[in-house]
Every structure is written in structure tokens, then in C-alpha cells.
Amino acid sequence: MKHQVNKLVFKRLGINTQHEHFVYMREDCQVCISEGFEALTRIRVANGKKSIVASLNVVRSQILKAGEISLSESAMHALRISEGENITVSHLQPIDSLSYVRAKIFGNKLTPGQFREIIGDIVNGNYSNIHLSAFMTACAGNRMQIDEIVSLTEAMINTGRRMQWPGDCIVDKHCIGGLPGNRTTPIIVSIVSALGLTMPKTSSRAITSPAGTADTMEVMAPVVLTMQQIKKVVEKEGGCIAWGGAALLSPADDILIKVEKALDIDSEGQLIASVLSKKVSAGSGYVIIDMPVGETAKLRSIEAANLLKVQMEKVAHAIGLKLKVIITDGSQPVGRGIGPALEARDVLAVLKNAPDAPAELRERALLLAGELLELSGKVEPGEGNDEARKVLDSGKAYEKFLAICKAQGGFVEPKTAGYRHDIKAECAGVVTKVDNRLLSKVAKLAGAPDDKASGVDFMAPIGSKVEQGQTLLVVHAESKGELEYALEYLSSQKKIIEIT
Numbered sequence: 001m002k003h004q005v006n007k008l009v010f011k012r013l014g015i016n017t018q019h020e021h022f023v024y025m026r027e028d029c030q031v032c033i034s035e036g037f038e039a040l041t042r043i044r045v046a047n048g049k050k051s052i053v054a055s056l057n058v059v060r061s062q063i064l065k066a067g068e069i070s071l072s073e074s075a076m077h078a079l080r081i082s083e084g085e086n087i088t089v090s091h092l093q094p095i096d097s098l099s100y101v102r103a104k105i106f107g108n109k110l111t112p113g114q115f116r117e118i119i120g121d122i123v124n125g126n127y128s129n130i131h132l133s134a135f136m137t138a139c140a141g142n143r144m145q146i147d148e149i150v151s152l153t154e155a156m157i158n159t160g161r162r163m164q165w166p167g168d169c170i171v172d173k174h175c176i177g178g179l180p181g182n183r184t185t186p187i188i189v190s191i192v193s194a195l196g197l198t199m200p201k202t203s204s205r206a207i208t209s210p211a212g213t214a215d216t217m218e219v220m221a222p223v224v225l226t227m228q229q230i231k232k233v234v235e236k237e238g239g240c241i242a243w244g245g246a247a248l249l250s251p252a253d254d255i256l257i258k259v260e261k262a263l264d265i266d267s268e269g270q271l272i273a274s275v276l277s278k279k280v281s282a283g284s285g286y287v288i289i290d291m292p293v294g295e296t297a298k299l300r301s302i303e304a305a306n307l308l309k310v311q312m313e314k315v316a317h318a319i320g321l322k323l324k325v326i327i328t329d330g331s332q333p334v335g336r337g338i339g340p341a342l343e344a345r346d347v348l349a350v351l352k353n354a355p356d357a358p359a360e361l362r363e364r365a366l367l368l369a370g371e372l373l374e375l376s377g378k379v380e381p382g383e384g385n386d387e388a389r390k391v392l393d394s395g396k397a398y399e400k401f402l403a404i405c406k407a408q409g410g411f412v413e414p415k416t417a418g419y420r421h422d423i424k425a426e427c428a429g430v431v432t433k434v435d436n437r438l439l440s441k442v443a444k445l446a447g448a449p450d451d452k453a454s455g456v457d458f459m460a461p462i463g464s465k466v467e468q469g470q471t472l473l474v475v476h477a478e479s480k481g482e483l484e485y486a487l488e489y490l491s492s493q494k495k496i497i498e499i500t
Contacts, residue, residue, distance in 0.1 A: 006031050008069035012083045019255050021054035021075035021125050026064050044090045047081050053126045097121045104138040112151040119155040119252045132259045144269035150318045156277035160250045163283035170198050171376050172284035174275050176291055178298025180440050181333040183343040185213045186241055187350055187365035190401040191388050192372055193239030200234045202244035202282050207261050210443035210455055211340045214243040219344040219452050222409035233407040249281035272312050286376045287323045288368055292330030296436040324375050332434040332462050335361035339448035339455015341414040351398040417453035417476040419483040425466045433498040446486040451478040460497055472497050
């Protein structure tokens, strides 16, 4: 009888709350009153076939009629419900895994089983953003031991789908980020798949940067592919460059990343679990990690890079991955473009062997592709860079890239923004320092990554001699307002590019 009393009719309001589930009920709803629900109470919501946990928002307007209830878009999709169907609500039973989060807050070590329960509850939507923030904060600051990172990684792998591929030489690469324009992935995938290796590359969208690999690739080809579509592309061409979110690989990672962005916390343990869980879930056995180090990169010292390198290698060994970390220069952007379409233009220039292709992007892509060829055993040690260079110089990598784009839905040339403004040097001298973070911020203020053609062209690499009046940066925007917004910020920043 209680479920009958608590039955309400679903009305869709179309409210986007990203991954977090919310339920909306009138303040004078008989269920709210009888159950004693208050705003932000966590409650169980069910439709007879499935149930989820959601946070309650109380409505004081007529947007909902008596007897109606609504859900955020994420909750609606999770419950798989349509407008007009019935929903029942009830009090939430205690979530046992939250006691493990509290234990971690107080410095206790967690077991593999406890991590499995925590990640399971996260994937099932039982944690609010407050709970997620508590878990991530408790694990930050080097508070996780290596075996805990292994347990977290395995828990994240086991709560999502896993891809299976014929053969045992499946390769992948990842950059830990923090460096604008470092868009080597499409070039590497094209080179190694042209040489017969299998590289099912699933990439992320931008988290805090002006572009992620998926954002850049989406300028040229569809990236929102299901697992079945990814398999079809890889079986045909040997590689793909797709958005990982649509394939539901390590789904806990996609949830945690959004909270990590809001908190602006980089936890080494969770970074390792995030990267390696995605690689294993994608079916990879051989992985190269690009780890840029620089004063304004994500990793700011060689000491920090070496510590992360050792931890990542230990966890990779424990879960059966063959992994090699390459520490690279993170003092300045790689290439010229910062922003999806501008980075796509640079990628195409390298693949086409254009005379004006960014040399830094080309050489870094060849370095990482060569290391991947050697790690996989495709070529002998010391021969990887030469083999990668031959494939790129011959045009076979570009042919493979176009074939991958076609298999993913078709190739499109990157578009250009309607507004641009040149930033010129106020004095002559030599460029001695570049602030990667501030450059990224300018690109984001100009509209990247949401406005695909917006961003910044970086025209003055470290060591270059510049004359007074020479162009240092070109700001691109799709609207006049965003261009002015970015330029206003630029006018207050005198140390983005230092000239002495």
C-alpha cells in the first residue's frame, strides 16, 4: 500500500545536471509531507523495473502540477523512463561504502573489496557530489599506497566494459596533459596502424584545457562511437580515434573526472587509476605515457615526474600492462594551434608533410610512435623513430588517417573562426619563457573548446628572436564578444611570453 501512496507521474523538465541525479517534487506534495522529505535529501526513486538514488530539489512554483514528479536528464536516462510513467519514491537505506570513505579521510588503508564497493556505488549513482568530493580529497596528497592504487585501478576496470581484440599486440598512448597543443595522438595512431599494429584509441574531451584529443578529432570526423562501431572501425583500419565516454569504458573515471575538475585537485593515485583503467578496458597491452615537465605544465619538476613514473610502472606491472614512460619537454606549447580546429590544422599539416608543419609536433609524434613500435616488438630497439619517419614521409600515415576518418563517418576540413586579432611584440629580443596555463586560459576565454574554431596561434617559441611589432600570438574567436573578452584578459597579462 505504501508504494501506491508514494506513486507520482513523471513529467520531463529537461534540466541538465551533468552526471548527478536529481529529483524534483512540489513542496505541498503529499509524499514530501508524509515521508518528511526535505530539500537535498537523498532518496530512492523507482519505476518498477529499475531504481536509482537522487538528491531532492523542492519546487515552490507551478512548474509541476499536483501528483507530478520530475528528474534531471541524467536521472531520467539512468531510470530509462518516459513522460507519463509512474514513479515511486522511498527513503534511502544507509550506503555502507561511505564508512570506508570516512576511514580513508582519517588515514586508514582500504582493502580491494572496499574499493570495489566504493566504485560500484559511484557507478550506480549512489554518491552525491559531496560524497565524491570527500572520496577524492581523502585519496589526494599522496595518501594512497601502491597496492591501494592497484586496487582502485582494478575496481574501475571491473565496473565497466572491456574490449577484446584478436591477437595480443594491442597498443596505446597517453599524455598526462597540462601542455597546450600537444596533439600527437592522431599522428601516432595513423603511423602505427599503417605499420600493422592495432591501436583502438579512445580519448577524452577537454577537462581543464582548450581542447582534448576527442575535441580536435571531432573537427575532422565523428568521434561519438558505440563500442560496436569502434570495433568495426578498428577491424577495418587497425585503429580509431574515438571519444571514450560513449563506449562506457571505466565509467567511474568519467564521473570522478568531472568532480576533479571542479575541485582542481590532481591526485597522483587517481590519475594513475584513471589512465591505466581506460587502457586495460580498451584492450591494450602495450602503452607509452608522455609525461611533459615544465614550470607551467601539470608536472613542474623532474623529481615529481620520476616519482609518478615509478608509481605508474609499478601499477602497470601489477595489472599486466607493458608500459614505458617518456619524460618530455613541457616548457612551451607543442605546435602552433591551441584549440580544436587550430590543433586539427597542425595535425593535418604534419600528416601531409607540409613545409610549414610545426616541427615540434612532428618530432614529438615521431618520438612517441617510435617508442611504441619498439615497446610492442614491431621493430628492433633503436629503429622505431626511423620506421615511423619513413611511414610519415611516404604519405602512408596520411592515407591511413583519411581511411580511419572515412570509417568513423567521413572526413571534414577544419573550419576557421570569423574573428582574429594579432598580438605583437612591444620590444625586440629573444623569447625566454612562456606561461602554458595563461595561454590555455586565453584560448578558453576566446571560446575553446566549445567553439571549435576558437583559440590561439602561438607564433613565438622559446629561443626565437623577435622584432618590435612582430606577431607573437593570434587570437581566434567565433564571436566579437568572446574575442574582446580574451583580449581584455590579455591586456592585463604581461608575462604570458617573456622577451629579454
